[in-house]
Amino acid sequence: MEKFVCFLMCLVAFVSTASALKCYTCESDKLDGCIKSSNPKDVPCGNPAPNFVSVCTYKVFHDTAKNTDKVRAGCDQIASNLPMTKDNIPDCKQLQPGTDLKECRVCDKDLCNSSSVLGTSMVSFLCLPLMYLVTKFVLS
Secondary structure (H helix, E strand, O other), rough: HHHHHHHHHHHHHHHHHHOOOOEEEEEOOOOOOOOOOOOOOOOOOOOOOOOOOEEEEEEEEOOOOEEEEEEEEEEEEOOOOOOHHHHHHHHOOOOOOOOOEEEEEOOOOOOOOOOOOOOOHHHHHHHHHHHHHHHHHOOO
């Protein structure tokens, strides 16, 4: 009986460590539409196809004709023999005509594909005091 219980415990431990990758899934017309505070759904990616691995992606596209942005976060798959880069994500290298890729991130940890909390404009705004001090004291 003890061997059976030990076997079950090992089986449960193995199954829990082999669980599917979880990614945030979101599609938005706003750049901040997929941040964690907007509560995007987290979903398991499921089992990848043979010789593939599941990855989480975060993509920002710009429609040049409409001058609008589209954000997509979710699960993708990459061939297991390829590096985990945006060059191996079809959406990030084969763009629709009139569409620019602003950002494409690929990661393989649970829930690693949320939007950055600070946008570029916020980072620039926070750097202004530092720039002022540099110009005032260092360059004078």
